[in-house]
Amino acid sequence: MTLTKTEKTVGIALAMVLLLLTLSGSGYFFFTLKVNCIQWLAYNACSPSSLVYLGCFLAFLRTKNTFWLPLAFLPMYYFGTMGLFTFTWSGANIFAQLSHITMTLNLLWAGYILYRTAHYKAFAEGLLCSIGLFVPYIAFVMYYCRTHATEIANLLQMN
Template sequence: MNLTKTEKITGIALATVLLLLTLSGSGYFFFTLKVTFVQWLAYNACSPSSLVYLACFIAFWLTKKTVWLPLAFLPMYYFGTMGLFTFTWSGANIFAQMSHITMTLNLIWTGYVLYRISDYKAFTQGLLWSIALFVPYIAFVMYYCRKHAEEINSLLQMTP
């Protein structure tokens, strides 16, 4: 795996911005909204997804194994990129949209690196593990949010 200096700097910069946004968003949920860990997992699913990506990003740098990069692809895409289309672009959601944009940019960087490295076997393995590990998490988030719709609406002040 030979990444150029620009590719390395871009990946590290994007990961750093994602980390800062994730910590800020998680702080808001834990300290301002005072949610429990389970509520955080469900109501702020972008943060756990981002933390998994960051852990995989670090594992990729330390082990030089390509299989780590696509491991967080599914939750980052589902909660990050798709969040661009499900959240409004006004009020407090602007901060959430900044996180979604950063998640998407990290995915674009990851996709570019995986394409350039051309390790399709590792990419496929990582993506299959991503599906196996995170489809249950996505199902949990959807179920929990549906069962606690009034609570999330009240907590996030989504109703007028």
């Protein structure tokens, strides 16, 4: 499976922007808010999701196996695309929304590649693995944030 020069360039550019936003967002949580790893996994779920996607993207570029592209679809969609509708579009959330837009653009690029190459079996296998791997993570994030709602509200100055 080969990508055109334009497809590869766009994919790499989107991945680089996602990496920079992920590192910046993670730095904010670790160094400014001083959260621990468990809090980071729950309160900044976009970053772990993006890191998984970036790892899968690199595996795809290296192996040319389209199975890797949809492997991070579920968390990227849940925390990225759906974040566009659950976060406000003001204040500090503007930065988060930039990350959500970039996550969504990466998903659209990967979906386009899967559609263009017509590797539907790899898409189905990757998506099924994504569901199996990330439904427990999503459940953890939802449970942790619900049981620590006051803490997250204070941390993010939402009250």
